[in-house]
Amino acid sequence: MSEEKMTIEEFHNRIAVLTNNSIWPILDKAEPTKDELEEALHMAHTSLYHWSKVGQPINIARAEYMVSRVYSAFSWAEPALYHAQRCLRLTEEIGIGDFDLAFAYEVMTRAYAANGEKSKCKKYRALTQKATDAVKNEEDRKICQAELDKIKCN
Secondary structure, eight states, X not given: OOOOOOOHHXXXXXXXXXXXXXXXXXHTSSSOOHHHHHHHHHHHHHHHHHHHHHOXXXXXXXXXXXXXXXXXXXXXXXXXXXXXXHHHHHHHXXXXXXXXXXXXXXXXXXXXXXXXXXXXXXXXXXXXHHHHHTOSSHHHHHHHXXXXXXXXXX
């Protein structure tokens, strides 16, 4: 077995991508177990850390999204909202639109749903729908809509 040599930047990038991509299969489950969500949470924070070393602002915004998503899946409202706000702030600061903006609003919707804040949940749900409707690529728009459809503002 040969050892692969890589720079520290390549290492950070590889781990950031690997951990981020490994979260989706857990979040896509109808009812992930507590152990699976804990693993996803560790991966989300790991991805955020590694992106903070080598990523662009868009990578960090997307990593903040994932951290918030996992906290929302746990119904841990305070950290879910904290990371959702960071995601949205970064997304707005760097002027990312399209599906990134739709997902930033969507994660805010999830965080407010997890916190039981019905009026704010509905506000962000409407913003998410407007941003989702504006997504240019049809497949991306369908993905955004499918995620939004999973959220209930009860």
